Amino acid sequence: MKDRAEGCLLGLAVGDAMGAPAENLTAEEIAARWGTITGFLTDSPSGTDDTEYAAFSALLLLEHGHALTSDHVADAWIEHLAGREGGFPGAGFSELGTIENLRAGLRPPASGRHLHSWSDGLAMRAAVHGIYAVGDPAGAARLATIDGVVSHDGEGIHAGVAVAAAVAVAMTGTATPREIGAAALAAVPADSWTARSLRVALDRAGDLPGLLDAVVVRAYPWTDLAPEAVALAFAAFLAADGDLPRSVTGAVAMGRDADTTAAIAGALAGAHGGLDAVPADWRAQIGPVTGRCLGEVVAGLHPIDLADRLAAHMEAPS
């Protein structure tokens, strides 16, 4: 369990750092600039908001466990994030929208109802809920929803639930990549945008042009749409048949919200394959979280240590 938790969070951090330079680019632009993606795109890869918000959600699970409530989450956002000055580097609209709502006194779920509530900001941090509720996709979905309604609504919640449920199933070590993808689909309402996008991912994972054509919204300039991001992430994971290096590089090569999609793909593949699935040279390049986005509350936390603490918590007698 510890091994898969470590693989999951390290895979997330690797994907985040590898995808960061490719964020908001198209597949064509990435191919022209870097050719075939085989590893990190810079000499000193660095994680972004995806790893930091996942670490933040992990801390909440470590403190409250299954008794976590949305009020706990909202209070933590207020205590650690709402008082920060000078903005939130690397964060998206949904995070600042949430903080503005919390500052205005709104509580969940009203705090998550803003103009960008359908972003992939919950999906990027929901792998930790899957780790915590290993083998229990419904429980993972419940935890992701409790965390998510503070900052998201509608499709933003669905996408987070999909990631959490899939990681919970992947963490068992007994599911195939297709079964992991199916678990994501089963966790969200059938008549949702997220479900329709995931179905495309399951059907067309090996057909990159067809996939991008079907799920990418061309008439929208931002890339952090949750239904699109989870479709690209799951397609990369499935096209690689769960292999971590190919899941992550495949997601990076697709572009769009590449740090988040690669982080999700890496989390899925890491939970599926365990720590050894992460190449040693990639692992060596992932250090502690800098806190550039969220500050002191997460600065210095290492994904491996967080994974160990989540795993220890799971294995402790209840």
Place this chain on the structure above:
Amino acid sequence: MIDRFGRRVGALIGLAIGDAVGWPAVRHRAQLLPPWTRRLHRELDAFAEVQQVTTMPVPFALNQPTAPLRLGPSDDAEWVAWTLTWLRAADGPIGRDDVHARWRSAVADGTLPRGRISVATAADTLRRDVDPPRTGHDNPHHFDDAAAVRAVAAGIVAADPVQAATLAGWDAEVTNAGDGLAAATAMAQTISRLVAGESVTTAWATAAVSLPAGGLLAGTVAQALEATRDVPSPAEAVPLLADLVDHVYSYGVAAAQTMPVAVALAHVTERGGARPIDAVTAAACLPTLADSAPALTGALVGAGAGITALPTTWMERCRRLAGCCAPGLAGTDLVDLATGLDERTIRDQ
């Protein structure tokens, strides 16, 4: 005495005045100039940044005709006119299928007017043979006010408020969902009730019952009405409404932002006995929402007070369309469009 015709024209001209008064209007109308004029505009924007000067560029014609840059309506008036044009030409009672078929044919033959992100996304999905309401639901801007603007047409032409809401809903689900859809049905019903002679207070209170409880739209409308409860004039409502403006997101056309401003200003105007034009110009003082909040405001106060309550100076400059989004409508006179309208009924579907 104000008759139904006067209120219908009032809604249309009020909307057109509001559409014209906001700063984005001239940027929409600049589309009628060659692309290089807009490219130079972008370069001047960059120049101001690089040179650190406070002199901001404005839309300009250089050696081109200046008419498009004069005061006049733009996207929203053209979308209402486009919708009203096909609704008034429809043969017999209108069904849900007829509404969706109209969109499909406009997309297929390339005559759909230039529109918001919600509209462009829906058009792209219709081209892939996806049907409404998925085109409006699986849409990143499902919450915008594109359908609420078009709903003014349904409110003007439908035989009664309930049919107006149903008709507007069928049209709205092509491009919007959630608050974007709810805003459209509420707008259509309100306009229809105003055209029938109801007060703003009564018309809105009845229409607003259908807004999703706990949603952003219902919540912000309640906040806007509460904040402006004791305000004597639209101008004095502006700073209070400015407190409700979202400054996180990159676009200012969310129905949950523009509708509350329009609804609150219409209430302030009715309560204080202000002139309708004062509500419209007040709405233009919120730059973030200036693309459509003044237009929605103008439709409400214009429908309530009728065309005779709107200044002739404004009407004469805002009644004719430029064709900046729907080239086929260039030169269309909105007063003509409202003249001789037969009320439309709907088929149950």
